Amino acid sequence: MSGLVLKLNPKERVLVNGAVIENGDRRSRLSILTPNANILRLRDALRPDEVNTPVRRVCYVAQLILSGDVCIDDAKNQILQGVEQLSQALRDADSREQLSIASDAIMKDDFYRALKALRSLLPREARLLAVHSQ
Numbered sequence: 001m002s003g004l005v006l007k008l009n010p011k012e013r014v015l016v017n018g019a020v021i022e023n024g025d026r027r028s029r030l031s032i033l034t035p036n037a038n039i040l041r042l043r044d045a046l047r048p049d050e051v052n053t054p055v056r057r058v059c060y061v062a063q064l065i066l067s068g069d070v071c072i073d074d075a076k077n078q079i080l081q082g083v084e085q086l087s088q089a090l091r092d093a094d095s096r097e098q099l100s101i102a103s104d105a106i107m108k109d110d111f112y113r114a115l116k117a118l119r120s121l122l123p124r125e126a127r128l129l130a131v132h133s134q
Contacts, residue, residue: 006041
């Protein structure tokens with residue numbers, strides 16, 4: 001694995017293995033070389049009061065794993081069940097592909113990649129919920 005490259009905006013914060021790191025005044029690039037490091041961009045983090053949809057709930061579990069707030073063994077089964085439930089509701093090819101990526105990443109304990117795939121479903125879920133609420 002070649003590692004993860006984070007491109008950070010000025011003053012952007014990121015959580016790396018439980019430590020909050022803030023970028024300086026210029027854009028920068030960080031290469032994370034340690035495999036399975038827990039990384040969470042704080043600008044992407046969901047607050048508990050925002051966890052109000054099925055996709056957001058599964059994303060939040062992945063986020064809790066990355067932040068170190070839950071035990072991986074306890075949360076891994078929960079996140080896999082959430083992905084399975086989402087796959088029963090989101091049946092289009094693009095959603096299926098993202099859920100497959102997320103599932104594969106979870107099985108490899110790559111929760112950053114899983115969260116990235118799951119977050120890509122948020123706009124789709126918002127559109128579906130908007131259609132059903134009309």
